[in-house]
Amino acid sequence: MQMQSFGAALTVTGSMHLLTLGNKRILVDCGMFQGGDEMEKRNHEPFAFDPAELDAVILTHAHLDHVGRLPLLVGRGYRGAIYCTPPTAALAETVLIDSARLQVEGYRQDLRHARRQGREDEVLPPLYEEADVYRTLALLRPHLEFGETKTIAGIKVTPQRAGHILGSAYLLIEAPDGRLLMSGDLGNRESGLQQDFTAPPEVDAVVIETTYANRTHKPWAETLNEFRDALRESVRQGGKILIPSFAIERAQVILYTLKNLMDAGEVPRIPVFLDSPMATRATNEYFEFGDELIPPVREALQNGEDPFRPSTLHVVPTSAESQRLNKYDGPAIIMAGNGMMTGGRIQHHLKHHLWKPSTSLIIVSYQSPSSLGGKIVAGADTVRIMGEDIKVQAQVHTIGGFSAHADQDDLLAFLSSTGKPHVWLVHGEPEVMDAFVPVLAQQGLKADMVPDRQNVELLGPGFSTGRPPGVVITETPEQGTADAARATSGE
Numbered sequence: 191m192q193m194q195s196f197g198a199a200l201t202v203t204g205s206m207h208l209l210t211l212g213n214k215r216i217l218v219d220c221g222m223f224q225g226g227d228e229m230e231k232r233n234h235e236p237f238a239f240d241p242a243e244l245d246a247v248i249l250t251h252a253h254l255d256h257v258g259r260l261p262l263l264v265g266r267g268y269r270g271a272i273y274c275t276p277p278t279a280a281l282a283e284t285v286l287i288d289s290a291r292l293q294v295e296g297y298r299q300d301l302r303h304a305r306r307q308g309r310e311d312e313v314l315p316p317l318y319e320e321a322d323v324y325r326t327l328a329l330l331r332p333h334l335e336f337g338e339t340k341t342i343a344g345i346k347v348t349p350q351r352a353g354h355i356l357g358s359a360y361l362l363i364e365a366p367d368g369r370l371l372m373s374g375d376l377g378n379r380e381s382g383l384q385q386d387f388t389a390p391p392e393v394d395a396v397v398i399e400t401t402y403a404n405r406t407h408k409p410w411a412e413t414l415n416e417f418r419d420a421l422r423e424s425v426r427q428g429g430k431i432l433i434p435s436f437a438i439e440r441a442q443v444i445l446y447t448l449k450n451l452m453d454a455g456e457v458p459r460i461p462v463f464l465d466s467p468m469a470t471r472a473t474n475e476y477f478e479f480g481d482e483l484i485p486p487v488r489e490a491l492q493n494g495e496d497p498f499r500p501s502t503l504h505v506v507p508t509s510a511e512s513q514r515l516n517k518y519d520g521p522a523i524i525m526a527g528n529g530m531m532t533g534g535r536i537q538h539h540l541k542h543h544l545w546k547p548s549t550s551l552i553i554v555s556y557q558s559p560s561s562l563g564g565k566i567v568a569g570a571d572t573v574r575i576m577g578e579d580i581k582v583q584a585q586v587h588t589i590g591g592f593s594a595h596a597d598q599d600d601l602l603a604f605l606s607s608t609g610k611p612h613v614w615l616v617h618g619e620p621e622v623m624d625a626f627v628p629v630l631a632q633q634g635l636k637a638d639m640v641p642d643r644q645n646v647e648l649l650g651p652g653f654s655t656g657r658p659p660g661v662v663i664t665e666t667p668e669q670g671t672a673d674a675a676r677a678t679s680g681e
C-alpha cells in the first residue's frame with residue numbers, strides 16, 4: 191500500500207494522490223492548484239505518471255481543487271472510468287465548465303494585454319477548453335453510494351459521508367495488506383447543510399486533510415447571531431447589502447439562513463438578488479439531492495417547500511440584468527461571486543456601491559490578505575476595482591464561522607473511532623500540520639506529513655520528526671499563498 195501525492199502535499203490545493211495497491215494504480219482526486227501565479231504554474235507541469243496506465247480515478251468531492259485537472263488528465267491519455275457519487279458528478283459538471291470558460295476568458299484578456307507589451311510568449315494557454323470538459327464528463331461514473339462497497343480495479347472501496355459539501359465522500363479502501371481511509375475534505379460538524387460525517391471504522395492507515403487542524407471554529411449559534419445583527423444594522427443603513435459568496439455550499443447556506451431569519455421575522459423582508467448563474471445551477475443540485483441534507487431541509491423539501499428561496503428572492507440570469515441592478519433603488523441584498531471579490535459580478539456591484547456610506551458589505555468567506563476582499567477587511571482607504579480607484583466608505587461586517595471544513599475538534603472526533611492507525615497528513619500548510627502532530631501524539635497516534643511527490647509506504651515507519659526530510663518549519667509562516675488558496679477554493 192503505497193501513495194505518491196502530486197498535490198495537497200505540504201499545501202492546501204491541487205489534491206491528487208496516486209495509490210499503488212499490488213499491481214493496481216488508483217488516482218484519488220485530480221485537483222487544480224489555486225492561489226497565486228507561482229502555485230498555479232504547477233497546473234501546467236506534465237503528470238509524473240502516464241495517465242493511460244491508471245486503472246481508475248475516484249473523486250472525493252467536486253471542489254475545483256479536487257477535480258480541476260481532470261480534463262487535463264483525459265487530454266493526456268486517461269480513458270478509464272472516473273468514479274464518484276451522483277451529486278459530485280452533477281456539481282463537477284458545473285465546476286469544470288465554469289473553470290474552462292474562465293480560463294479561456296482569462297487567456298484572451300492576458301493575451302490582449304501582453305501583446306501591447308510585446309510579451310505574448312509569456313502567456314500560458316488555458317489548461318483546457320469546454321470540449322475537453324465534455325470528453326471528461328463522458329467518463330464520469332456516478333456509481334458510488336454512501337455505505338455501499340464497490341470493487342474498483344479489483345480493490346474494495348466504500349464511500350461514506352464526509353459532511354463537507356453536497357456529495358462529499360471519504361473512502362474506505364480495503365487492500366490485501368491493510369485497510370486505509372482517504373478523508374477527502376471533512377465537514378464542519380456545526381455549520382452548513384450537510385449531515386455530519388459518518389464515524390469511520392478501525393483501519394491501519396488514514397490519509398487526512400488538515401486545512402484547519404490548528405484551530406477551533408466559532409460556535410454556530412454565535413455565527414448566526416453575528417450574521418443576523420449585521421443584517422439588521424445594514425437594513426437600518428438603508429443602502430445595498432453586498433454578500434460575496436462562493437457558488438457551492440456557501441451560497442446555499444446563506445440563502446437557507448436568510449430564508450429562516452426572514453420567516454422568523456428576525457430580519458425584514460427586503461429583496462434578495464442571487465446574481466450568480468453558477469450558484470443558481472449549484473442550488474438546483476442541492477434541490478435535486480435534498481435527501482442528503484440535514485433533517486430540516488429534507489423535511490421542507492418533502493413538504494414541497496423551497497428551503498433555499500427567501501420569499502423575496504430574485505434570480506439574476508444575464509450580465510445585462512446584473513448591470514441593471516446598479517440602477518435599482520432602495521435596500522436590497524445582492525449575493526454575487528466570487529467569494530473573495532477577485533473577479534465575477536461582485537466587482538461591478540462593489541464599484542457602484544462601495545464608496546457609499548449607506549452600503550454594507552457582509553463577508554462570509556475567508557479573504558486572503560492579497561485579494562480585493564482582504565484589502566477591504568484590512569481597512570484600505572481606497573481600492574482599485576475594474577481600473578478605477580474606489581473609496582471604501584461602506585460598513586464592512588466580517589462573519590468568520592461559516593467554514594465548510596473540519597476544525598481540530600472535528601478531526602479528532604473523526605479519528606476517535608479509527609483505532610490506532612498510522613496517520614498521514616495532507617491538504618494543509620506545514621506549520622498547521624506541525625502543530626497537529628503533537629496533538630495526535632497525545633491521542634496515541636503516530637502522524638507524518640505526506641511529502642510532495644515522494645512515494646510513501648502507508649504502513650511503514652514514517653519520519654522520526656513527523657516531517658519529511660528537508661521540511662523546515664519557520665516561526666512566522668508566510669500566510670499569503672495558503673490563505674489565497676483556501677479562499678479560492680471556497681473554504
Ligand SMILES: [Zn+2]
Binds near residue numbers: 251253256354375
Ligand atoms: Zn473541498
